[in-house]
Amino acid sequence: MHRTVFKSRWLPYVLVAPQMAVTVLFFFWPALKSLQLSLYRVSPFGDKSTFTGLDNFTKLLSDPAYYASVVNSVLFSGSVTVLAVLAALVLAGLATQKIRGLAIYRTLLLWPYGIAPAVAGIIFLFIFHPSYGILPYFLSFVTDYQFNWLLKSWVAMTLVIVATAWTHLGYNIAFYIAGLLAIPTSVIEAADVDGAGPIRRFVSIVFPLVSPITFYLVVLNMVFAFFESFGVIDAVTKGGPGQSTEILVYKLYRDGFIGLNLGSSGAQSVILMAMVITLTVLQFRFAEKKVTYR
């Protein structure tokens, strides 16, 4: 590896300073603030604030609604990750074939990523809403089945999972296309000569060779689903029906910003932070061993 040596002792620190400033200002400081907030019971306007120790945490951890939200989050981000990564790999595989109009296909595949999550949510709403969605309307001509996710939890959950996965698809596809194109054709051709079919070639050669990308995308999608999926849920279900699509981030937002319970919301963000840190560390520790870097 090439190592850069600076002549001045201070220059490297100066060069890192802006990034550090941003990190401290927008990450460490708010994180410390939430940690502090989580130990207090604060009135909305901040005029009354009582130190309550771990009260906010014990309350959360004895609340069945919180565990329901944890289960929702795991189900949600797990499904979003699997769906978004798998679909991206398949689509990227197709988009690296030698076909006519390749550039157009690739552009179209990357498009959804340019759509803001909230807008994506609204689009899905207009397609699937039981009262004014176009799909239930057409469905009503052929079947009596009520596509009512306002009352059917699993339909609501499926809907937000698909919508969220869709918004992130473009990003994953871009990475996979790059990864697939980087695989030397000679390797594939050699396997072909040895009599390996397309599936065998994919499983034994392509998949291991793109595994660093898969690993990166799994971590990223997981974190994305945990944190950034707020827009879709807010636009489509607002956590309902009941609390069946209330994932942790959404609960945090509702309790903190709508319910103005800042202490509990601070505690939730601390737990969430710990979860994501643990998740990422575990993934890098264990999953990375199975990843083949070239």
Added chain:
Amino acid sequence: MSETKTSRRPAVIALLLVAGLLLVPAAPAFAKTEIQFWHAMTGQLNDAVNALVKQFNDSQTEYEVKPLQKGNYAEALTAAIAAYRQRQAPNIVQVFEVGTQTMMLSGAILPVYQLMKEQEIAMDWKDFIAPVVGYYSKDGNLYSMPFNSSTPILFYNKDEFQKAGLDPTKPPQTWKQVEEYSKKLIASGASKCGFSTGWPSWVQIENMHALHDQPFATKHNGFDGLDVELLINREFGVKHMAQLVAWQKENVFSYGGRRGDADPKFLSGECAMYMQSSSLIGGFTKGASFKWATGQLPHYGAPYKRATSIIGGATLWVMKGKPANENRGTARFLKFISDTNQQMWWHVTTGYLAISNSAVKNLEAGYHFKKNPDQYTAFAQLTKGTATPNSQGLRLGNFVQIRDVIEAEMENVFAGKKTAKQGLDDAVAKSNELLKEFAAANKQ
């Protein structure tokens, strides 16, 4: 040569822009006292707010009210709280009715009655409509200026009533009639469902309890103290909830989501009747492609008494700690918007209730209600029934979350996951936790 010329031009433009920016602050020579007014009205309502503010600004020369749209209700409140903590609070902020208790105990506000007293502006509080003023008063003193108030009423599709052989001039008065009419409507093929509802907790739980003179919570619905518990899992609440579930099976009732999410069920003709805020009259006038009319909310009849319904909407809160001259402007603005003429204008323009009896009287005298009978329904429901402690409103802390809890449990019941009793029991248990927490946080 030409290269240097073109490269210099942007620099000149930039210089001019900078010079222009420097000049701008010097422009307003006459310093009017500015009053910051944050609100959450969108679309046509935002236009109405701007028009109202303009009327005030044009009516005098000392003050200039600056309206600023700050997202939805929750966002406007959160923004005001953040600003208050930075000592940048607006003079006036619009807060929804569920935030009333939070605001009253915030320590951040100047009660409206006190502001008016300080500024020696005479107000005829007695002229205000009782259910409106009661919701926002403490010990008989008004804390925030009612701005946009509405109450749920019944909308019905006259065309479908006609098709089903029902009298399109007679809306159902009782729940029994609602059931009867719904079955006729469905049997005749006039509509797929009988009725739906907007704002499930507000309309079907909060207002139904008030209308039937049933307590929603202990301590006079929370008006008399902070150690409050909900009472919605008692005989009446469970009966009504179980009834809705039973009707759901026959399509007499169809659930369409929270807030106004069920509006399309009525507008598309799917449901022939719809219980929703009276402020939707304007929207339905524009949006419905059929003839419709309004009636009062249905009642179960004896043994329940009939009380008034309760209101919803938002009020204007005055933030404390502002200079005296700004408070003077705030007071004059609030006085202005509560005047009879502005109240009449506001009601006719937006469909929200006029808040003074004199405005209602003038509207009556001007045949406004004769010409627009649907605009009168809400007033009738609020003024003709008996006002009781159960119908004066709700004063609960953490009410935003409580409504959430109730609506989530209603959905669990409608989805068949829980019985009516179970769902309401759970809603009460969870809400009581939230109430306890609020009481603890506000004890000094």
